[in-house]
Amino acid sequence: MNLEIGPFLFGSVEEYARGKSREFPDEGDPVILVVDVPTEIVEKAIDEYLPLSQGLVQFDHGLGLEELLKAWPSLAKEIRNVP
Secondary structure (H helix, E strand, O other), X not given: OXXXXXXXXXXXXXXXXXXXXXXXXXXXXXXXXXXXXXXXXXHHHOOOOOOHHHOOOOOEOOEEHHHHHHHHHHOOEXXXXXX
């Protein structure tokens, strides 16, 4: 499952990161955190109200959040600087 190519509800990920950086200027420059979340965890977070086709995965209690938190320390992560 690859959401890195979109679709994106909130504009490009670079635009979103820049906007967040403007909102929180004390937190540093804009970056994108890329996390390789296992498909079985992502599948717990998607349903008819939050379909994967919208390009956003929201992990909530009972909908993959617990599994994501448990797996978090061992997940592959990459921080990408946004120019």
